Amino acid sequence: MQNREKKIIFTVPESFDGVMLKSFLKNHCHVSARLLAALKNKENGLTSRGERLWAIDRVEAGQVITLALPLEKNTVEPVSLPLQILYEDVHLLLLNKPPGMPVHPTSCGHTSDTLANACSAHMRQKGESYKIRLLNRLDKDTSGLVLVAKDAFCAYALARQVEKTYLAVAQGVLCGSATIDSCIRIKPGHTIQRETAPDGRHAVTHYTALAHEQNHTLLALRLETGRTHQIRVHMASIGHPLAGDSLYGGNLTYIGRQALHCNSMAFVHPVTQQMHRFVSPVPRDMQFIAFSAYNQEKENLR
Structure with missing residues (x-):
């Protein structure tokens, strides 16, 4: 397998005319400090018009900067x-x-x-x-x-910039929208299971009830934080564990795994600057639990 060098090209806008290259890369291009250090140490890691650049060089509006990423x-x-x-x-x-x-x-x-x-x-x-x-x-x-x-x-560049929506089927009936703001920690005596506790790590989950079916609720959820098992722990903490989530008290009658699905994703491409939106259809096993609810909302979930 041949490892090919990858290059990314940026053009300096008017607003960054005269600033140091390192400032342009950090603040406009969202280059991390670690990557910037690697680019500085790589021969021809930073170039313009075929000439090597240094982090303290001043850039000009309209100047084309090329980053040759480390292999x-x-x-x-x-x-x-x-x-x-x-x-x-x-x-x-x-x-x-x-x-x-x-x-x-x-x-x-x-x-x-x-x-x-x-x-x-x-x-x-x-x-x-x-x-x-x-x-x-x-x-x-x-x-x-x-x-x-x-x-x-x-x-x-994309860290914490990707907008994700999850779909889940929770046990019991929930209505409207709400936010769960509860810290999460590893449950004492366990290596996998988590629980809500004041001394845990900050975690925030927003949910909206979409529809109901057979004492289950189809939910759309959005996370402000990304803790392990966050949705599963938060829903269980309010008495509505996910269907099939036996680790947190969910019933296995209708589904053999937690009824949780990352349904949609949106982000601005860090290189092309184009907006991308994607949707993943609800899996059949989750459709089976709340089939009528799914039919009511499927136009919004496609």
């Missing part, structure tokens, strides 16, 4: 697994993860059956090599959209 090596074992690709370019890869698939290898049994393994096989097939950076991580049994950055620039 990176993929370290994840490639395994040919089904991979549903919704979007791909040289910078980003958007996937639709099925339930039951871990997102990355672990030391406790999942070393070759993960989304990262499948990504690695895909990049090998395309003749690419890059560090797999997952911009959002879903639990093994949560389904839906996962965005992968193919380089350090896009990973940093």
